[in-house]
Amino acid sequence: MRLSGLLRFLALIFAVVSTWLFIREYINFNIKTLRLPRWIGSAHKNSSQLVKTKCGLSKSCPDNFFAFKIVSGAANVVGPTMCFEDQMIMSPVKNNVGRGLNIVLVDGTKGAVLTQKSFDMYSGDASLLEKFLKEISGDMLVLVASYDDPGTKMTEEIRKLFSTLGSAHAEQLGFRDSWVFLGAQNLQSKSPFEQFLKNNPETNKYDGWPELLELEGCVPRKV
Structure with a gap:
């Protein structure tokens, strides 16, 4: 019983850590995704400022x-x-x-x-x-x-x-x-x-x- 309880505890810890890592990566990905259009807009703005002779x-x-x-x-x-x-x-x-x-x-x-x-x-x-x-x-x-x-x-x-x-x-x-x-x-x-x-x-x-x-x-x- 003690061994099986220890295994269940370790499995729970593993699941919690894996879930936390997944959530962190997901949030970072979405932040980058949300910032991408702003970056594109900034690049477009800079290119539009080029002087046409x-x-x-x-x-x-x-x-x-x-x-x-x-x-x-x-x-x-x-x-x-x-x-x-x-x-x-x-x-x-x-x-x-x-x-x-x-x-x-x-x-x-x-x-x-x-x-x-x-x-x-x-x-x-x-x-x-x-x-x-x-x-x-x-x-x-x-x-x-x-x-x-x-x-x-x-x-x-x-x-x-x-x-x-x-x-x-x-x-x-x-x-x-x-x-x-x-x-x-x-x-x-x-x-x-x-x-x-x-x-x-x-x-x-x-x-x-x-x-x-x-x-x-x-x-x-x-x-």
């Missing part, structure tokens, strides 16, 4: 500056894109780009888009481009992106007109070169917003074309 720039532009991003075409397959103040002006998705030179004119004071045009240098658009460039006034910003071949039939007059807008590379632009540029009239020096890549079979990324170029930045508002 205009045109997807790496950083926001200061006051009195316009944000822009220009991407040249990739070979003769993917057309260029041009974004200004978070407005996608030209892109393959909008189906408003063409081979040659794609140009956007923007009001340099208000930031409003004035016009957008594509000039195919193969089909005799050189004369149209020359007339277009001569009509650019001093309060305009000029955004340019190449696609396929921007320079085969470019005249010396067109090269000079781009140079007066601040381009340092228009004079040497040639067959299937990549070029992105933002300029304006009456600059005291060459524009800091320009990239140029020569068509070179030894360094071309694509078969017959150099790689695409990306240009982004903050251009000061004209006052």
